[in-house]
Amino acid sequence: MPVHADWYEYDVRTRGAPSKSDIEDFVSNLDLVLYCETPLNYDLLWYCRERNVKTVCQPNYELLDYVRPSERRRPTIPRPDLFVAPSPWHLEDIERIGPTRYLPVPIDLSDLPRRDITRAREFFHIAGRPAFKDRNGTLAFIEAVKSVRPLMPDAVFTLYCQQMNDVFRRALDGSGIHLVGPMPRPADIFQTGDVLVLPRRYGGLCLPAQEAIGSGIPVLMTDVSPNNVVLPREWLVPVRPEVATIRICGRVDVHTVDVPKLAHEILHLYRHPAAVRHMHEQAKELAARMRWEEILPLYKRALSDLSQRRV
Incomplete structure (x- = not known):
């Protein structure tokens, strides 16, 4: 309709x-x-x-x-x-x-910026409207940033959230993460930021991930379906062995990213520009295949x- x-x-x-x-x-x-x-x-x-x-x-x-x-x-x-x-x-x-x-x-590329990413200095996460069971893995992103931030003195960490809740506010305390509220023009999110960190717990690929790809931005996501069917291996971060389940209509597995390994990937990209450039080229190739x-x-x-x- x-x-x-x-x-x-x-x-x-x-x-x-x-x-x-x-x-x-x-x-x-x-x-x-x-x-x-x-x-x-x-x-x-x-x-x-x-x-x-x-x-x-x-x-x-x-x-x-x-x-x-x-x-x-x-x-x-x-x-x-x-x-x-x-x-x-x-x-x-x-x-x-x-x-x-x-x-x-x-992916509608017409409204998205065309980025040229040569190194990773800004890592960002999109919580949007927080969904059931922290669907986008926002708490894992915050925890990973807290563990690596002392090792990345000139890095910038940004969290975009349309409806902040008390759980996220408490977790953000002392993290050094820059919080940004609703964006009038969502495509502007991708004007800055070198790597999108999106360790989704279930449901996988989504509009923010696809629009980041359309802008040439690499995306770190959990190594579960459908991410591990569509995305390059270098973009995937392992999950912990424990799996929870929820039932809305059907039963859905809920995964949790391995936070130390997520932190390691963030630090690796910060220290290795060649890896970032390679993932940027992969993003452009993906965008070319996924365009309208x-x-x-x-x-x-x-x-x-x-x-x-x-x-």
């Missing part, structure tokens, strides 16, 4: 999910509907099916209603005609639900196959 041009993400809390009349108005004269995560009202899928309008879902695995235990035991809600998985994370689980294509999320011009034909082919029922 959205079914109304003036709706935004919080409107469903006050206005409710789209009604049947909303759906009818929205679907009229359409051949295909592509939605992300949830249709908000599953009547949309029934309605589209009755009118031979194809439906495509770009799923977020942890919020996928089809993997709820009750739904797995006895399916009750309609499936879309096609899932387009944005990453390899839980790809096999999604394939068990229905026809699936892996279609990477493209390369990915769009994959989407067109998948949707064309769907229209001809070759999914």
Whole structure:
């Protein structure tokens, strides 16, 4: 959707999910509907099916209603005609639900800076709006910085956070990390900073990581799926052997980066400009493969196959 041009993400809390009349108005004269995560009202899928309008879902695995235990035991809600998985994370689980294509999320390079990074002096982390179980690994970043900062006298450490909480505030005390609040223009985050440190605990690749790559900035991430399927080996940091689990809709593993090894990687890049330049070149190569011009034909082919029922 959205079914109304003036709706935004919080409107469903006050206005409710789209009604049947909303759906009818929205679907009229359409051949295909592509939605992300949830249709908000599953009547949309029934309605589209009755009118031979194809439906495509770009799923977020942890919020996928089809993997709820009750739904797995006895399916009750309609499936879309096609899932387009944005990453390899839980790809096999999604394939068990229905026809699936892996279609990477493209990077829009038009609004991003083109950086030329020759050494690492500023390391930054994006917490965004802190998610469940410290999804972006913000506490691990703070802990790693505290351990290496005395060895990096001219380094700058920056944390971008839209909604600071008390846990992060206490952890930041005495860290020397520069805290930056909401940015009016998010792409400006990538105007500075030489390495993005993003030890995500689950879910892997995300928009900040992709936009950093699009700007030519190396990204340190955890050595788990989907990062270790998509990113160069040099960018990956091991995780601790203990694995927690959470259940939102389906069960999701929650990893914790090995903080001493993360600190070691930060210090290594600070001391070795050649390694940074190599990772910068890798970022540019990745960005070239992930740009809209390369990915769009994959989407067109998948949707064309769907229209001809070759999914």
